[in-house]
Amino acid sequence: MEHRVTTMQGIGLAVLICGFACSASAAAAPGPEIQIEDVERFYEIYTATAGRPTVEQLQRDYLDRGTDGLHTLAKLRNVTAQSIADNVAKRPEIYANAKGCLDVLPRVRQRLEVSLRELVRLYPQARTPPVTIVVGRGKPVGIGYPATGLQIGLEALCAVDWFTPNLEDRFVHVIAHEYAHVQQVAAAEQEHLTVLQRSLLEGAAEFAAELTSGKTAYSHFEPLTQGREKQIETAFVADQDKTDLSAWLDNSTLQQPGDLGYWVGYRIVKAYYQHHPDPSQAFRDILEMSDAKAFLARSGWYPGIELPTSPKR
Structure with missing residues (x-):
């Protein structure tokens, strides 16, 4: 299903960042850390340019200033300023839609807390690194590796027509899938797999x-x-x-x-x-x-x- 285009509403992105990143860093805070500062920075550029950021702006103000998670996704999945700009021009609606998807994250984090507890119960040595949510070139939806953690492409996850229409479910189940990849030593060996x-x-x-x-x-x-x-x-x-x-x-x-x-x-x-x-x-x-x-x-x-x-x- 194609999500309708949403306007760039003020959804309290800074508050969301504090709600996730700040509380997750506190010693007593439960649940996974969900990092969305890359999304905030992208939409600052996106809004300031009326949805038409240039390659130079995306490189200088988004990719160069990105988190380690964004840099990992860029390196592993060929996410460049040019590829992002090209996809924004080709599929502008998925970038307009994606920001609104963040509304479900408070509930997603609660459910992931339960999911990760179950993962650790079943596999006590499980690694549970932060989830970095980024904006990319329309794919991939997500990646997870033992050495580099877990990254989710917001615009891709929100745009896949054949995923469940429930955005909360999308986040929860895809992130649970990628957390499994983080545990797999064999997942690091991606060259020439059968x-x-x-x-x-x-x-x-x-x-x-x-x-x-x-x-x-x-x-x-x-x-x-x-x-x-x-x-x-x-x-x-x-x-x-x-x-x-x-x-x-x-x-x-x-x-x-x-x-x-x-x-x-x-x-x-x-x-x-x-x-x-x-x-x-x-x-x-x-x-x-x-x-x-x-x-x-x-x-x-x-x-x-x-x-x-x-x-x-």
Whole structure:
């Protein structure tokens, strides 16, 4: 669904920043730290230029002055002043819409507190770094790595037509997915992954999001897969060793869902969890997975397998 264009209302951004960043830094404050100073700085520029910031302004006043989280996203996902300016010109509505999405953050933070407590309960050594929310070039929605923490692209998250219409749910489940990636040592090794390796990394994050936040982040697969489970997964088996991921991953757009590798990987991970006699050990195995082939062999999964709706705990 396309969100309607909202005007640049005064939503108390400075107050929100204090509410998140300041309270999260206090010793007794619960919940994750959510950093939104990059968003504040972007919209200062955006508003001052009537929604038409120049490449020079974006570089000097936004990227150069950005947080470590923004610099990480820029480096890992080719977010440049030019790419942002080009996308603002191409899709102005997603930048107009995105600022209003911040209204849900107080409730998001409350729910993430519960989700992260569950993550730490299930995986006591879990790392829970701050969430940095930034504005980028229309993608990615989010990234998470063990060494660099977790970043969410506000304009991308708010613009994806096929995500749940509930913005609060979007934030909660996507951030829970990315927190799982932060735990995965194998997630740092992104070069030349096979279809199976990358699908299992994403499937593990989806499964962890379901266990900790109540739902997977990418919950659009039922209409794409219903009645075709065996057909799709048989094709996946044939492609599992390929390093060309384009048929299975990174093929969604803001308007069109895809990424069936997430769905197959989730089902393999869920099968592993359901077949393991010790749920605690199974969850550790899922997050610490290093040998995709061995994990698949132990999972009990096969194309078209029927799995219970809710995982055991």
